Amino acid sequence: MPDSIHLKIKRQNGSRDLPRWEEFKVPYKPNMNVLSVLMEIRKNPVNVNGEKTTPVVWDCSCLEEVCGACTMVINGNVRQACSALIDKLPQPITLQPLSKFPVVRDLKVDRAVLFEHLKKVKAWVNIDGTFDLGPGPRVPERERRWMYEISRCMTCGCCYEACPNFNSRSKFIGPAPLAQVLRFNKHPIGAMTQEERMETIMGEGGITDCGNAQNCIEACPKKIPLTTAIAQLNRDTTIHGIRSWFRK
C-alpha cells in the first residue's frame, strides 16, 4: 500500500480565468474515495510544495451516487467522485471539471442547461392538479421496470460529456432528455400529451442531431439504456411524422 495519495487537480477561478494544475499528497487510509481525499485537503490546505493554498471547490451532496452532484473527470473518465475508490485508481489521480459546461470554480461547473433541456422537452406527466382523484392507472410490472430504469436518470451530465454531438455551442438537447421523452410518452397518462413532446424533439437540436456514436451508454453510471431508447424514439418520430401529415 502507498503511504500517501497523489492528486493533480485542475484549478480555475471562474470560466474566464486560466486553468492551472495544483498537486497534493494526502496520507493514505483504507477505503477512501476521491471526495474523502478532497475533504482531507480542506482540513489542511497545503499543496505538494508545502505552500498554503485555498481549499479545492467542488459540488457534492449525497455521497452515495444518487444525486449526481459530484460528477467530474477522474483520470480522464467522467464519473461521480464519491464512488471513485482510491484503491482502484492508478496514481497520480487527475481531477478535472466537466469540459462541456462553464467552470464556476475549480471542479464546480454550471450544469443549468441540463435542466433547461428537460424543460424544453416537457419531461413531465401533465396532471390537472395534485388533488386526490383516486388511484392512478394500473401499470403492468413489466412495463414499470423499464420505465423505472429510465426514471433513475440523475441529470449528472456524464452522457453529455461523452457525446461528440454536444458541446457548449451546439443546440443538441443531449441523450438524457430523449430517453425521458420516451418514458413519458409510454406512461399511460403521459401518453395523452405525447404529440407535444414529439414536436419538441423533431426540430433543430432534436433527435436528428444524435450521431449514434453510442458513447452515452458507456458513460452512464446508472446504465440507462439510452441508445435503445433513442432508437425506439426514432421509430416513433417517423410514425408521428406520418400521423401529423395525415392530419394536415
Place this chain on the structure above:
Amino acid sequence: MKVIVIGGGLAGLLSVIKAAEAGAEVEAFSLVPFKRSHSLCAQGGINAALNTKGENDSIQQHFEDTIVGGDFLANQTPVKGLVEAAPGLIYAFDRMGVMFNRTPEGFIDLRLFGGVKNRRTAFAGATTGQQLLYALDEQVRKWIAAGKVKEYIGWEFLSAVIDDEGICRGITAQDLNSMEIHAFRADAVILATGGEGMIYGKSTNSVICTGSAAGAVYQQGVPFANGEFVQFHPTAMPGDDKLRLMSEASRGEGGRIWTYKDGKPWYFLEEWYPAYGNLVPRDIASRAIYKVCVEMGLGIDGKNQVYLDLTHKDPEFLEVRLGGIMEIYRNFYGEDPVKVPMKIFPAPHYFMGGMYVDWNHMTNIPGLFAAGECDYMYHGANRLGANSLLSAAYSGYICGPNAIKYIKGMQKSAADTPQSIFDRELARQTEITQSIYNMDGTENPYIIHEEMGETMITDVGVVRYEKNLLRADEKLQELTERYKNIGINDTGRWANDVMPFVRQLWNMLQLARVITLGAYNRKESRGSHYMPDYPERNDDQWLKTTKAYWTESGPRFEYEDVDVSLLKPRARKYD
C-alpha cells in the same frame, strides 16, 4: 400573494406546487438543484394504509402504529391528519408517474417495514425518495415553464426578515457563486430545509443537511422542539466520509441480523423480540446492536459491526425490489450482498425534533412556516420507517394552503413594509459575513466540525449517560470558544465554500447544545432517548414536548403537554 419556499425536497416542492395551484406567486430557494435534494436518498418507501394485500390494514392501525412507535410523544390530532391523507397522496404521486413497484395485477405493491405487522409501504425499487422527488421536480418544472414559479438555485437562506411587530416579511439569502447577499419580500415564508445530520459529523444524511437554516431562525426566536430525539438507524455501512444506509426494506423483504455467539450464528433480534423479530422499531434494534457489540463484545471481527444477511433470498427478487441499495453496497464496499452478508452498525439518521410549529405548521413568528424534517410534528420520540417521506410530503401539502389562508387574512402585505426593515436585516447579515471573511486565527473549521461530530456520536448517541452528556456540553462550549479563533483559508469573493461553511458551523453548534442539554434534562428513557440512569418512561413528569429558546448563554427550556386525546398512553412492547 407572494410566497417564498426554502428547500427543494419533498416538503418544499409540495409547498411550492400547492401555493402555485392556489394562485400565489412563488419563489423557491435551494442550495442545490431541487433534483439533488436529500429526499432522493430515501430508499425503502412511503407508508399509506392502501390495504391492497388482503391484510385488513386500516388508517386507524397506521395511526396506532405511528403513535406507539413514537412512544406517545407525538401530538395525536396532527398524526391523525397525516395518516388519513396518506392514501390520497400516494395516488397523486402515482398520477405524476412515479414508478411504484406493481403487483401482478398492476396495483401498487406494498412491503413490510419496521414496527408494524401489515404491509403498508409503497416503494419504487430501493430508490423511492428519488422517484418521489423527481416526480415533484418535474411538476415544479412545469410551473416554472409556465412562469408561475421562480427558482433560485445555489442560494442559501440566511435569516427571516422580521418587522417591528414581530411578523415575518421576507428573507435574506446569499448567492453561493457571486457571494452577494440580498433581501427578498414575501407575505409568507415556508422553511422546508430538512434534517441536520451534519451535526453528528458523519451520518446517513447528505452533506448539505446541516440544519443551519433552523439554527438561524432559532437564534431569531423560533423555539426548537424535541431536539434530543435523534434516530439512529440500525443498519448503516461503517465508512470514513459517510455512514451509508442499508434500508430497513432489506429486513422488510426478509433480511436477518446476526452475529456469532459461541461459534454459531446468533439471531439476537429474533430471539429477544419474537413478535416483531428483525422488524422491531429502529430505536430498539439500534440499542440491541449496540448492546451486542459494545457491551457484550460480540461484534464481527471484534469490531462494532454485525451482519445484515440477504444471502438466502433469490437474486432476481433482490434486484427488482432492492436493486438501488445492493448497488450502493457493491460500489462502496466491493462485496456482493447477494453472496456475502453485509456488515452494518447504527448511524445517526433522522431528527424527530425540529422547529416548533402550530398545527397549521406556522412557527411563533407570524408568516414563518416550517414543513418536513425540519419541523417536529409527527414522529414523537421515534419515527417509524417510511413515515417521513409521508410526513415531508404531507406537511408540504398542507403548508402551502395554510400559508395562502394566512395571507388572505393579513392586514398589511409585505409590499407595504418599509424598505428600512429589509435594509436592517441585510446589514446584519452582511456584517456577520464580513466578520467571517476577517477570521484569520489558527483553527480550521472542518476540524472543529469533525470534533463536534465525534463528541455527539459518542456522548449523545444511542446510549446516553448523564455524565457523558455534561462532558459533551463542555466540549461544545470549548468548540464555541475555539470557533472564534478560526482562520478561514479562503477570502475569495467568488464561489467560496469555506465562508458559508463557517456560518453553518456556528448554527450547528447552537443546535448541538439544544440536543445535548435537552437530553441531559430529560430524566427518563423514551423512544430514541435512552438513559441508563433513568431506564423507564416516565409519563407523569415527561409526557411533554421540549421547547428550547435561544439565549446568549445557551438554550432555555420550556415544556408543554402532549395531545393524547385519541389514544391513551400504554406501555410500548414489541416482544
